[in-house]
Amino acid sequence: MNTAVPQQKPQKTVTLIDNETGKKFDLPIIDGSTGPRVIDIRKLYAETGMFTYDPGFTSTAACDSGLTYIDGDKGILLHRGYSIKELALKSDFLEVCHLLLNGELPNKQQKDEFVNTVTRHTMVHEQMQFFFRGFRRDSHPMAVMVGTVGALSAFYHDSLNIDDPRQREIAAFRLIAKMPTIAAMVYKYSIGQPFMYPRNDLSYSENFLYMTFAVPSEPYKISPILARAMDRILILHADHEQNASTSTVRLAGSSRANPFACIASGIASLWGPAHGGANEAVLFMLKEIGDKSRIPEYIKRSKDKNDSFRLMGFGHRVYKNYDPRAEIMRDTCYEVLGELGIKDPLLELAMELEKIALKDDYFIEKKLYPNVDFYSGIILRAMGFPTNMFTVLFAVARTVGWISQWNEMIQEPTQKIGRPRQLYTGPVERPFTPLDRRK
Numbered sequence: 001m002n003t004a005v006p007q008q009k010p011q012k013t014v015t016l017i018d019n020e021t022g023k024k025f026d027l028p029i030i031d032g033s034t035g036p037r038v039i040d041i042r043k044l045y046a047e048t049g050m051f052t053y054d055p056g057f058t059s060t061a062a063c064d065s066g067l068t069y070i071d072g073d074k075g076i077l078l079h080r081g082y083s084i085k086e087l088a089l090k091s092d093f094l095e096v097c098h099l100l101l102n103g104e105l106p107n108k109q110q111k112d113e114f115v116n117t118v119t120r121h122t123m124v125h126e127q128m129q130f131f132f133r134g135f136r137r138d139s140h141p142m143a144v145m146v147g148t149v150g151a152l153s154a155f156y157h158d159s160l161n162i163d164d165p166r167q168r169e170i171a172a173f174r175l176i177a178k179m180p181t182i183a184a185m186v187y188k189y190s191i192g193q194p195f196m197y198p199r200n201d202l203s204y205s206e207n208f209l210y211m212t213f214a215v216p217s218e219p220y221k222i223s224p225i226l227a228r229a230m231d232r233i234l235i236l237h238a239d240h241e242q243n244a245s246t247s248t249v250r251l252a253g254s255s256r257a258n259p260f261a262c263i264a265s266g267i268a269s270l271w272g273p274a275h276g277g278a279n280e281a282v283l284f285m286l287k288e289i290g291d292k293s294r295i296p297e298y299i300k301r302s303k304d305k306n307d308s309f310r311l312m313g314f315g316h317r318v319y320k321n322y323d324p325r326a327e328i329m330r331d332t333c334y335e336v337l338g339e340l341g342i343k344d345p346l347l348e349l350a351m352e353l354e355k356i357a358l359k360d361d362y363f364i365e366k367k368l369y370p371n372v373d374f375y376s377g378i379i380l381r382a383m384g385f386p387t388n389m390f391t392v393l394f395a396v397a398r399t400v401g402w403i404s405q406w407n408e409m410i411q412e413p414t415q416k417i418g419r420p421r422q423l424y425t426g427p428v429e430r431p432f433t434p435l436d437r438r439k
C-alpha cells in the first residue's frame with residue numbers, strides 16, 4: 001500500500017497588489033476539466049473591501065457546470081463531452097435530453113423508458129386551455145408562452161418541492177414533454193383553429209408537427225424529412241452554457257422559486273432580439289433587404305455606430321469563429337429545401353449576405369460570424385411556421401437546457417441566492433428638501 005503522504009500540489013494563486021496601500025492579496029486559481037481557469041474571488045470583498053466590475057459578465061464565471069463546453073475561438077460546442085455535430089447528425093432530441101439531464105447517452109432500455117415517460121406527460125391539464133381565451137388572438141406567441149408556462153405551477157403542486165429529487169425529476173419530464181403541446185396550442189389559438197391533442201404513437205418531433213399543423217377534419221401526413229429536420233433543430237438549440245436566458249433561470253432558481261416559474265423567466269429573457277428573438281429578427285431583416293443588390297447598403301449600415309441597425313444572426317459573445325450550430329443549420333437548410341423542392345429567395349439572399357460579410361474587414365476584425373439564429377428561420381419558414389413562432393421553437397428546445405442547468409444548480413451543496421453588487425454612481429447622502437423650498 002502506498003504509505004507516502006500524497007504531495008499536496010501547491011495552490012496556484014494570482015497576487016493582487018493595491019498600489020495605493022501596497023497591500024497584497026493572493027487569490028486562488030481553480031482549474032476546470034478544460035477551458036479557461038478561474039480566479040476565485042469569493043473572499044475578495046471581505047479581504048479588500050472592493051468588488052470586481054464586469055457588467056455583461058464578459059470575464060465572469062458565475063458557476064461551475066459539467067453540462068456544456070464552448071471554445072469560442074475554435075468554434076467547439078460539446079454537451080457532456082459529445083460534439084454538437086455528432087449529436088445533431090447521429091443522435092435524436094430525446095437522447096440529448098437524457099444526456100443533458102442524466103450525464104450519459106441512454107442505453108436501449110433507458111431510452112425506451114425515457115421516451116415512454118416523456119410521451120405520457122405530453123398532455124396538459126384540461127383547464128390550461130382556458131388561459132388562452134384571456135389573450136388576444138394576435139398576441140405575440142412568446143407573450144402567451146411566458147404566461148402559460150408560468151401558470152403550470154398553478155396545476156402541478158406535486159412537483160414543486162425543489163428539495164425532493166423525485167419531484168425535480170417529474171417537473172423536468174413535465175416541462176420537456178408539455179412545451180411542444182403548449183407551443184402548438186399557442187399557434188392554433190393565434191390562427192383560430194382547434195387544439196390538437198398529442199398522440200402517443202408519434203415521436204417527439206412528429207407529435208410537435210402533428211399538434212401544430214394537423215386539423216381534426218382530415219388525416220395529416222407527417223413528412224419524415226420535416227420531422228428529422230425538426231429534431232435536429234431542437235438538438236442544436238438544446239443548451240448553450242451560461243447564456244442570458246440560462247443565467248436568468250439560474251438566478252431565479254437561486255431564490256428557490258419553483259421550476260415552472262424559473263423556466264417562464266428563461267422564456268422571457270430568450271424573447272429579446274439580442275438573444276433568442278434574433279431568429280425572428282433575421283427574417284424581418286432579410287425581407288427588408290429584399291434583394292442582393294441592397295446587401296452593400298445594409299452591410300454599411302451595420303458598421304455605422306450612429307445607425308442602430310445590426311446584422312441580425314451575426315456575432316456572438318463567445319464564438320469568435322463560425323458557430324458550429326450555424327454550419328449544421330445551413331447544411332440542413334439546404335438539404336431540407338432541396339428535398340422539399342423549395343427555392344426560397346431568402347436562402348439565396350442569406351448565403352450571399354454571409355459571403356459578403358465574411359469578406360468584409362469590419363466583420364473579420366471583430367470576428368463576427370453567423371450564429372445559430374442566422375439560418376434557423378429559413379428552415380422554420382419552409383416548414384410552415386410563421387415568423388413570430390420561431391423564438392417559441394427555440395424555447396421548446398432550450399427547456400431541457402434550462403431545467404438541466406437549474407437541476408445542477410439546486411444540487412450544488414454550496415448553492416446560495418445570487419445577489420450581485422454594484423458600483424454606486426448616484427448622489428451621496430443629502431438632507432430632505434421640503435416641497436416649498438424646492439426650485
Ligand code: SDX
Binds near residue numbers: 239
Ligand atoms: C443567441 O449567449 C449565447 O450563447 C446565446 C445563444 C444561445 O444559444 O443561447 O448562442 C443564442 O442569442 C445568439 C445571438 C443572437 N443575436 C443576434 O444575432 C443579434 C445580433 N448580434 C449582436 O447583437 C451581438 O453580436 C450579440 C448580442 C450576439 C453579442 O454581443 P456582445 O458580445 O455584447 O458584443 P458587442 O455587442 O460588444 O459587439 C462587439 C462589437 C461591437 O462593435 P464595437 O463597439 O466594439 O465597435 O461588434 C459589433 C458591435 O457593434 N457587433 C456587430 C454585430 N454584433 C456585434 N456589428 C454589426 N452587426 C452585428 N450583428
